[in-house]
Amino acid sequence: MSTKDFKPVQATLRVTRKKYITPHYIRVWLTGENIDDFSDTVVGEHNKILIPNKGVNEIHFPHFDTEKRRWIQPDESVRPIIRTFTHRGIDLNTKEIWIDFAVHGNESPASSWAIRATKGSLLGVMMKSGEGQLFPLVENYLLVADATGIPVVSVILENLPKGSKGTCIIEVHSAEDVQEISTRAAVDFHWIFNSTPGQNSGLAAAVKKLVLPEQDRYAYIAAEQRTVKELREYLRKEKSYTTDELEAYAYWKMGSSE
Ligand SMILES: Cc1cc2nc3c(=O)[nH]c(=O)nc-3n(C[C@H](O)[C@H](O)[C@H](O)COP(=O)(O)OP(=O)(O)OC[C@H]3O[C@@H](n4cnc5c(N)ncnc54)[C@H](O)[C@@H]3O)c2cc1C
Structure with missing residues (x-):
């Protein structure tokens, strides 16, 4: 941002x-x-x-x-x-x-x-x-979040322009925790379920199954620290995301108070 x-x-x-x-x-x-x-x-x-x-x-x-x-x-x-x-x-x-x-x-x-x-x-x-831009304008978005990242990812999705596209993977407790998120972009949503947040997360594995765009791309990751570390390494090293193309933040750490 x-x-x-x-x-x-x-x-x-x-x-x-x-x-x-x-x-x-x-x-x-x-x-x-x-x-x-x-x-x-x-x-x-x-x-x-x-x-x-x-x-x-x-x-x-x-x-x-x-x-x-x-x-x-x-x-x-x-x-x-x-x-x-x-x-x-x-x-x-x-x-x-x-x-x-x-x-x-x-x-x-x-x-x-x-x-x-x-x-x-x-x-x-x-x-x-003050003035600020939450996300850059590109053609392809990858948005990945656990429950703590739903607010930021929702705001990004609500503000994506028509014509942009992307994939959004969100992990929540169960099917009952799926939220309505509106967007004008063509977004492929994947909701995955995990009743033990911080343990057994399926987010990294879900991202690794995707065929990712190679240019005009931006990814935002907001989740528990271990998932963020794994995905940051994967996207930077194996998929060559640059620092401008990837923002990955640990929103919380299992077992530690903020
Ligand atoms: C930039 C940023 C934006 C954030 N925005 C949001 C937001 O909009 N909404 C939101 O819900 N969170 C958000 N978070 C995450 C939130 O700050 C943490 O989850 C925080 O630890 C919650 O404080 P707490 O007092 O409930 O728990 P803490 O006292 O910090 O932690 C107590 C215990 O609970 C565990 N814990 C913390 N969060 C979770 C969780 N989500 N699930 C399971 N166990 C947990 C910790 O590992 C620790 O063991 C954001 C974090 C960052 C860095």
Whole structure:
């Protein structure tokens, strides 16, 4: 993703509504006084969510010390838990942004926050705003994601121009977790199922079965670290994808908190 002239946005937001898109996916809509600050943000870019600890009723943001060139964290007693998510959408008429959460149990802060969230629940959101391009314009796309990458891949698909084409491989828990994703491009969708995310992923094997285009191409991979490593090596070394043609990011690591 190429970006330029980014300015920081930080907002204390409250949940307006929430919906289970599928059994393992929750969409949460949020609003707040300075929601208009998000008007220049790029949908599909990553954000940071700040989850307040129990009993803390406001979001204490870190601030950047420009002299020391480093982030200063709030006192530990009020410091929120920070996780990386995707800016899934914005509607300035309803004054809402929304974020999609892959649900993976009650033990992890972000997943359990989304499960517990009700109207009025508090969340801090920080991200950059400013001009930016989420993906390059080419003829052939390869989009590969596990549940955590569905938001970014969906935004790319929703914005692909008519006339482009590609393959999209997404791994989710089960057939009930398949989502509706709209696109004007001619995309061949492959949904694969794995009820143990982070183990036994079929994403790399599915990509290796494809006959890939050799030019005018771009691939975006967003999944668990081991899958991303395997696919980055495969596409770079065996399929000669250049750095401009491939973006591959570990969205999470099995067994590690962010
Ligand atoms: C650029 C970027 C954008 C992202 N966008 C999104 C997004 O829009 N939606 C989204 O759901 N995620 C997204 N993620 C992934 C998300 O940041 C991680 O899944 C994060 O670990 C979730 O935080 P947590 O507090 O729930 O779990 P953590 O406290 O970080 O982890 C606790 C445990 O849960 C495991 N774990 C973490 N995620 C999963 C999972 N999905 N399935 C199974 N086990 C898991 C960890 O390995 C660890 O053992 C994104 C990540 C990046 C880098």
